[in-house]
């Protein structure tokens with residue numbers, strides 16, 4: 092099978108930039124794909140970050156410290172951009188206007204206004220394919236639950252819950268970084284950082300919250316700055332959002348939570364759906380397990396927990412008995428993005444696309460309303476009209 096090679100540039104060579112490099116280096120893990128990313132150019136404001144790529148990624152031919160030079164590089168067809176949130180709007184707009192396809196990181200703009208700037212650039216340049224990074228739905232257990240929703244297996248939805256919980260900020264001695272400052276992470280705090288992950292599947296299912304009541308917490312008021320001083324920790328640590336979902340034929344509560352301080356949770360993403368005909372749960376805490384409770388009137392109510400096979404959206408060399416993990420979800424997400432670039436939305440080898448700019452925009456509507464709810468103490472309606 093001949094393969095289309097897609098020339099990639101990476102802007103932002105930190106934690107997530109390296110994760111992409113790792114996924115691209117492990118492309119042989121995938122079976123039956125006719126596309127492949129090749130990272131040819133990288134850019135970071137910090138020379139040590141690009142140096143890592145020079146040493147570790149043989150395909151990298153050019154390194155830059157100004158992203159505009161990378162955008163002028165004719166070998167770059169598409170860009171992965173993983174920089175702090177306050178830089179998203181300007182850099183994403185410039186990428187789109189340069190005619191490069193983009194996988195951007197969440198939250199896709201530091202606030203609603205920044206997100207609107209990105210969407211305006213996209214409207215003016217409809218030829219570029221732009222998607223937002225969100226890998227957890229690519230876990231086989233999450234994929235299974237998404238399929239059950241699409242097949243209408245849950246009956247009437249009673250309630251749904253999605254969350255993303257971290258625990259490392261429980262340690263008050265953890266030094267501050269850009270994710271704890273409003274100037275770089277934005278006023279959304281933990282919602283901007285973690286919320287797109289939590290909203291991706293609900294929005295994909297068409298579950299648009301019509302209102303939100305938010306409870307936002309700041310738990311650790313200050314942190315060491317790394318040079319002996321204590322500085323204010325400005326962003327929201329935890330958020331609990333009680334949403335009301337109204338679809339054409341259903342109305343139900345959707346609980347969303349994003350937590351930087353959830354004791355005992357390293358990186359727990361989960362979704363739980365209760366319905367009159369089926370209930371189901373998946374959590375990355377037990378990445379192999381999917382629990383479900385099918386119900387028929389008068390029948391037994393018994394949870395079944397099975398080890399979900401390693402059955403990913405894109406086939407791999409890994410046997411079905413082995414565990415699926417974070418790096419696998421990143422690889423699968425990258426396969427979906429490259430598949431869409433190579434074959435178009437209608438020609439993809441499997442139908443689950445990466446999160447769309449429209450879904451990212453939906454997440455901004457929810458976070459913006461949540462901030463208003465926190466300020467006023469009110470339940471805030473969310474307007475989904477254009």
Ligand SMILES: NC(=O)c1ccc[n+]([C@@H]2O[C@H](COP(=O)([O-])OP(=O)(O)OC[C@H]3O[C@@H](n4cnc5c(N)ncnc54)[C@H](O)[C@@H]3O)[C@@H](O)[C@H]2O)c1
Nearest residue numbers: 103104105106107134135136137140173174175196197224
């Ligand atoms: N999808 C996920 O699971 C996931 C996980 C973590 C972070 N993220 C997202 O990825 C993005 C980056 O987060 P990270 O954890 O990789 O951060 P990071 O701090 O590890 O890396 C950011 C990099 O951007 C570089 N940078 C800053 N300004 C720049 C500029 N003007 N030009 C070029 N490079 C610049 C920094 O030097 C740094 O190397 C954020 O949007 C974050 O929300 C996503």
